[in-house]
Amino acid sequence: MKINAFLKLWLNVVRNSIAMLKKQSLLKMYFILLCSLLFLVVEFLICYVAFSFMRGIPEVGSIIVERLMYLFYFALFLMLIFSNAIITYSTVYISKDTELLFSYPLKSGTIFRYKFIESNMLSSWAFMAILVPFMVSFGMANHADSALYIFMFLYFIPFLIIAGTIGSGLTMLLVKLLPQKKLRAVIFLISLFVALVIYKSIRRVRFEESGQTIEIFMLNQMLPNIHMSYSLFLPSYWMAEGILKASLKEFKDAFYYFLLLLSTALFFTEVLINLAEKFYLISWQDVHSQAREKIFCLSRGIIERIRPLFKIFGMDSCGLIIKDMKLFWREPMQWTQFVIFFGILGVYFVNIRHFSYNMLQPFWKHICAFLNLSAILLTLGSLSTRFIFPQISLEGNKFWIIGLSPLGLKKVLYEKFLVSFTVSFFITESLLMISNKMLGISGLLEACFIWVILMMNLALIGLSMGLGAAFPDFKSENPAKIVSGFGGTLALIANIGFILIAVAVTIFPFQLFLKGYISTYMDLKKAAMISMGIVSLMSLGLCIFPLLYGEKKLAAMEF
Amino acid sequence: MIETLNLTKKFGTKIAVNKLNLDVGKGELFGFLGPNAAGKTTTIKLLTGLLKPTEGLVKIFGYDIQKDYIKVKSRLSYIPDVPYLYEKLTAREFLRFVSEIYLIDGKDTEKKIEGFLEFFSLREYENILIEEYSHGMHQKVVIIAALIHNPDIIIVDEPMVGLDPKTTKLVKDIFKNSSKNGKTIFMSTHTLSLAEEICGRICIIDNGNLIAIGTLEELRKKSGIDGRLEEIFLKLT
Ligand SMILES: Nc1ncnc2c1ncn2[C@@H]1O[C@H](COP(=O)(O)OP(=O)(O)OP(=O)(O)O)[C@@H](O)[C@H]1O
Ligand SMILES: [Mg+2]
Numbered sequence: 055m056k057i058n059a060f061l062k063l064w065l066n067v068v069r070n071s072i073a074m075l076k077k078q079s080l081l082k083m084y085f086i087l088l089c090s091l092l093f094l095v096v097e098f099l100i101c102y103v104a105f106s107f108m109r110g111i112p113e114v115g116s117i118i119v120e121r122l123m124y125l126f127y128f129a130l131f132l133m134l135i136f137s138n139a140i141i142t143y144s145t146v147y148i149s150k151d152t153e154l155l156f157s158y159p160l161k162s163g164t165i166f167r168y169k170f171i172e173s174n175m176l177s178s179w180a181f182m183a184i185l186v187p188f189m190v191s192f193g194m195a196n197h198a199d200s201a202l203y204i205f206m207f208l209y210f211i212p213f214l215i216i217a218g219t220i221g222s223g224l225t226m227l228l229v230k231l232l233p234q235k236k237l238r239a240v241i242f243l244i245s246l247f248v249a250l251v252i253y254k255s256i257r258r259v260r261f262e263e264s265g266q267t268i269e270i271f272m273l274n275q276m277l278p279n280i281h282m283s284y285s286l287f288l289p290s291y292w293m294a295e296g297i298l299k300a301s302l303k304e305f306k307d308a309f310y311y312f313l314l315l316l317s318t319a320l321f322f323t324e325v326l327i328n329l330a331e332k333f334y335l336i337s338w339q340d341v342h343s344q345a346r347e348k349i350f351c352l353s354r355g356i357i358e359r360i361r362p363l364f365k366i367f368g369m370d371s372c373g374l375i376i377k378d379m380k381l382f383w384r385e386p387m388q389w390t391q392f393v394i395f396f397g398i399l400g401v402y403f404v405n406i407r408h409f410s411y412n413m414l415q416p417f418w419k420h421i422c423a424f425l426n427l428s429a430i431l432l433t434l435g436s437l438s439t440r441f442i443f444p445q446i447s448l449e450g451n452k453f454w455i456i457g458l459s460p461l462g463l464k465k466v467l468y469e470k471f472l473v474s475f476t477v478s479f480f481i482t483e484s485l486l487m488i489s490n491k492m493l494g495i496s497g498l499l500e501a502c503f504i505w506v507i508l509m510m511n512l513a514l515i516g517l518s519m520g521l522g523a524a525f526p527d528f529k530s531e532n533p534a535k536i537v538s539g540f541g542g543t544l545a546l547i548a549n550i551g552f553i554l555i556a557v558a559v560t561i562f563p564f565q566l567f568l569k570g571y572i573s574t575y576m577d578l579k580k581a582a583m584i585s586m587g588i589v590s591l592m593s594l595g596l597c598i599f600p601l602l603y604g605e606k607k608l609a610a611m612e613f
Numbered sequence: 614m615i616e617t618l619n620l621t622k623k624f625g626t627k628i629a630v631n632k633l634n635l636d637v638g639k640g641e642l643f644g645f646l647g648p649n650a651a652g653k654t655t656t657i658k659l660l661t662g663l664l665k666p667t668e669g670l671v672k673i674f675g676y677d678i679q680k681d682y683i684k685v686k687s688r689l690s691y692i693p694d695v696p697y698l699y700e701k702l703t704a705r706e707f708l709r710f711v712s713e714i715y716l717i718d719g720k721d722t723e724k725k726i727e728g729f730l731e732f733f734s735l736r737e738y739e740n741i742l743i744e745e746y747s748h749g750m751h752q753k754v755v756i757i758a759a760l761i762h763n764p765d766i767i768i769v770d771e772p773m774v775g776l777d778p779k780t781t782k783l784v785k786d787i788f789k790n791s792s793k794n795g796k797t798i799f800m801s802t803h804t805l806s807l808a809e810e811i812c813g814r815i816c817i818i819d820n821g822n823l824i825a826i827g828t829l830e831e832l833r834k835k836s837g838i839d840g841r842l843e844e845i846f847l848k849l850t
Contacts, residue, residue, distance in 0.1 A: 339665040
């Protein structure tokens, strides 16, 4: 009966939201559909080509595919857990409707079940977009029959549930066990620890010692050999193994892995619901009685002390900047992600020399350099969607304070743009410097890279900021939810698309040079200038127009 | 019906409610007053089991709210100061959802919901999403949702904010009638004239401490002021 009520609640919400969507312009609807379709198709094609290529490599092809599968599902598993843990915190503990539900005669377990499904769906749906084309292309490249697809679909659901229960369980445990004050520090330490363990378990071999051909060596480096991903106890291993078995038509084994996943999912769910029955209400009460004062002494101290630095921007901008810094610091979920992603890249780059990439032939060295550049840019791209895009929306209902103040929305927009740009510019440029230094890249290539990073910072931050202002969502307090809307999806697709284009344009003259189509250094220089010009033009366009568009939209907004 | 024993709530070192002892009987319309940050909302959240007392006990219908909360909550309504509603539902859908949660029998529910909507002049808006409602309409839906399962106790935090005079009168009458019919109403408010008009007993707290409790007459005697509640309130806090 009560579950029935929740079911109806969802159906109503979904139906009404769709009805609201229909009221909006058809153009926007079609545009969203088209973009999503395009994204899926492109992803599918890339995966398909990659799988076909790898299968074609004699002898080692199947080994590489296998390793890729373990690695892919392992990474996916970790990301799902992480995303579930974060989203659980906001949907299960912070979300406003929990208070409403707790005031009804509902058992904690019932409320939790409902909130768990909600947060699991919220955290998983974005990954579906990655997963489905990957799986389908794997099947197509293997000329598999329909049984494989059925199996993949069957694996998929318990896999998501397992990751969800672990993520949510982790959050519940942390909230229950830790006093609120220490929560952020502990989350930070745990993330750091996990990152370190994974990093340490990557087995790297020096090229000279490996005795492999350069191609195999490079593939090895690009698909890090993470021991952990082969662990027999990992659901991601079962999933990968099951899919591989199914693709070889060993359906008995495949079915076994399905049962394994299913029973684990059921068992974990049962355990989690039982835990929730006992602890959910208590921990929810804890979260809502946390002392609000004094926690932030540290940040208040440091941030207030550097306040004079920002005085040069004028009183009002200074106020805004200080406010943003405080809010950012007070949201541990925000900056831990930041630290983790850029931290991993940093550690990796610092260790490049260790793997003796700098001993490689120029061709491979260039490939490495470009891969590093892409890694930096892709990280920047996804982080800027994740953090920069929701900034305007997060001002939320309080936006009118600023809207009515003499500051004006325009100033807020550009202040946020400038601050974000400055921060990300310094981080990405330093990462790039490390990478270049370690690889021994210098001269023209280095200059190009530095310039590209500058331009891309402008473009990616401007784009995310502008779209965030043009498609704000003032209602939700949850950044993940804001990002998963139309504007956020658009920003992510545009970011990644543009990164791919920009890297391709940058790499083009250098590849021509290495392949011998450009013979003199002078010609290379000219070609590089042209490609930089193209990147710059596109970047400036992608920075300025979205910002102007966002500004116009904000100015026209009614509160 | 509502009983607190040495009820204390601390947030860190801040004591929001300090050793509060209250006893509200059946059919009482109890006014709960105090300046901003006095601890009214905190007390109410303790009464409804949303917060856990640092010390002390809340008993409702004789049950400990922290332990037997299902039994208590099915006969109790809570209207928070900042109520949440599912914005993507229409008023009708939301009220149906609430009735299902309270396991009210299906047949009469529709009629009941319609009656309430009619009563609060919301019929013509019943199929519009709540996100498009004005503040007062929002508040009306919250009040209907609190009344729909015919609770024995209603706990309200600032009920009249944003309501027009006509609706204020409606709500006032509902509260008065309910209390006549043996329902208990626990109401926190800043509208002193309202408390003066409808409340039987009034309790004033400040800084988490109970300052005074009793009927208007008793408060007058205690403060030594023979005037309106406003003067008494200002003197005591
Ligand atoms: N979660 C919390 N963490 C820390 N302190 C809190 C928390 N909730 C309330 N307080 C503090 O407890 C005190 C009482 O707050 P409460 O909301 O109960 O006041 P109130 O009487 O309802 O005030 P108002 O009339 O403004 O609604 C305040 O000082 C407030 O700062
Ligand atoms: Mg209050």
